[in-house]
Amino acid sequence: MSDVIDKTRQQPDFAVQREQMVERAIRARGVRQKRVLDAMRAVKREDFLPESLREFAYEDSPLPIEGDQTISQPYIVAFMVEALNLEGGERVLEIGAGSGYAAAVLSKIAGEVYTVERIGQLAEKAAARLADLGYSNVHVLHGDGTKGWPEHMPYDAIVVAAGGPKVPDALKLQLKIGGRLVIPVGTDPTVQELVRITRVSEQDFMREDLADVRFVPLIGEEGWEAERRRVRTPKPAEPTLPELIAESSEPFAVIEEAPLDRLLGRIAEARVVLIGEATHGTSEFYRMRERITRALIERKGFRFVAIEGDWPDAARVDHYVRHMDYPPSEWTAFARFPTWMWRNAETRAFVDWLRAFNAQRKPEQRAAFHGLDLYSLYDSIRAVLKYLDEVDPKTARAARERYGCLTPWQSDPATYGHAALTGQYRSCESAVTEVLTDLMKRRAAYAEHDGERFLDAVQNAKLVTEAERYYRIMYYGSRASWNLRDSHMFETLKTLLDFYGPQSKAVVWAHNSHVGDASATEMASRGEHNLGQLCRRAYGKDCYIIGFGTHDGKVAAASDWDGPMEIKDIVPSLSSSYERMCHDSGVSKFMLPLRGAPEALKAALREPRLQRAIGVIYRPQSERASHYFQAVLPKQFDEYIWIDRTSPVQPFATHELEGMPDTYPFGL
Structure with a gap:
């Protein structure tokens, strides 16, 4: 009896996990329609997975199923269902039944769901599973999804769970006037743009681009040809x-x-x-x-090493390895997630070597250590204010007031981005830009005192400006935020090369x-x-x-x-x-x-x-x-x-640093 109790206790609490997934991975990322959120709460994803993968049911990621296919990421399922703009009771066609999970979600909103699956094994299992679970308004067909299911047309909405080279004409023609078709499309079988096609008349269709996505290829007469994907031109044996x-x-x-x-x-x-x-x-x-x-x-x-790490954290290392006269910091370098990425024995060995190497060289010849990344919003604000407090207290007061716009979001800047995007909070863009503008206007006066420290202040002010923008645009999709981040790293690298001179x-x-x-x-x-x-x-x-x-x-x-x-x-x-x-x-x-x-x-x-x-x-x-x-x-x-x-890598604990100088960057 005790063994049975122990095993029961070890079972995951799927209901709690499902609710957390809906709140954290779906609602928090912008899916707002109540009927969609309720449908995601109602369908048990674990019922549509192999036994060996059920413990991962509520991770927000695609998971493998039979036939070399995948069950889609929950957020993508919710995003695509919301894009269909269902109000309830509609007739919906799904292409790519897979395990049946998305069809089950659709069935909680639509009146009837018709789903087509190319792979016979999947179609058979999905039909049996959906029937056993009581989804009586879902109908499964084994066939070429690119041809749709014309016997039950017209459809209020069509959703395609595979990426094609174009939108199949057969599917467009099975839409009602006013109907919506959501499908991944792209010239590469492995990466696509999610688009929504709305039928506005018998012959006219409107297209909207929604997001960058990655789906399995859409195979069929109007998709990627199965034979063309399987057959390769023979290569020479040797x-x-x-x-x-x-x-x-x-x-x-x-x-x-x-x-x-x-x-x-x-x-x-x-x-x-x-x-x-x-x-x-x-x-x-x-x-x-x-x-x-x-x-x-x-x-x-x-002349210098520039890492995929934040500017103020790397600055602590830089001060140490170049033997610069800076007081001990009140914070620990590289203390935010993921700490092991730089707080490890391998990086520490290089830092110690670089300090010893620089000790034998003149200050102007010492190799530097800098960060290129932009996640350290609040450490950078602190660095700018500390610099201005010392060189220009009046400007420091103005900067402190402007940066105050971001203060409520110090613990979670991503939440600021969502609040600003949805209009729940004003954007801080102009306020943080004004601080950088003021610094640049006073470039000559400030740099005259200490060029190194002015560079540090300017880079931190630039980082705040870019980070504020980054956290706002990250909700538009990965492309915009990725490009901004890498452009910032490149511009920081160029600034450093300019600062150290044409031979650097x-x-x-x-x-x-x-x-x-x-x-x-x-x-x-x-x-x-x-x-x-x-x-x-x-x-x-x-x-x-x-x-x-x-x-x-x-x-x-x-x-x-x-x-x-x-x-x-x-x-x-x-x-x-x-x-x-x-x-x-x-x-x-x-x-x-x-x-x-x-x-x-x-x-x-x-x-x-x-x-x-x-x-x-x-x-x-x-x-x-x-x-x-x-x-x-x-x-x-x-x-x-x-x-x-x-x-x-081998992370180290702070107690391993006992006896190191106060300026040691990995300590307190």
């Missing part, structure tokens, strides 16, 4: 891509002893070297990146997704650009980009934003990915030159393939949908460093 990689690679056994002379020769006189990472929590990536950076500073005179050189540390040229990835089809693309455009061959990859191992990452760090197993790379080609080369660690590589290798690598990106969040259960994207490796990077099996 040599294979893994063999070409092995032939051109420069193997090494141990990171600390990896030969760098040829790599430094390829970098040549580049002014900007961007060094990536395939995860935000892999020890080997950090250690190899730091080793290359040391060589660039020691042997090529690189920079090393950039950031994720592959930021440093690898976005124009060579599916990001371009979404209208996104990134730091690497902007650097290539500005510096041409004087920009050298290095990417990293791994097959499996362990990584430090969280399951959700603001969640605790976990040590997670990295799932072995997919068979169709660049990572699997590198793994199959049989070389466990290597550098692969891509700029000037043999033509046979470049030609083989030019075929777009999947590439993995693990950030601070890693969700292995939905890895294909959450962590892979299309890329063309030799156009994305100039060099690719491979480490087949990797291990997690």
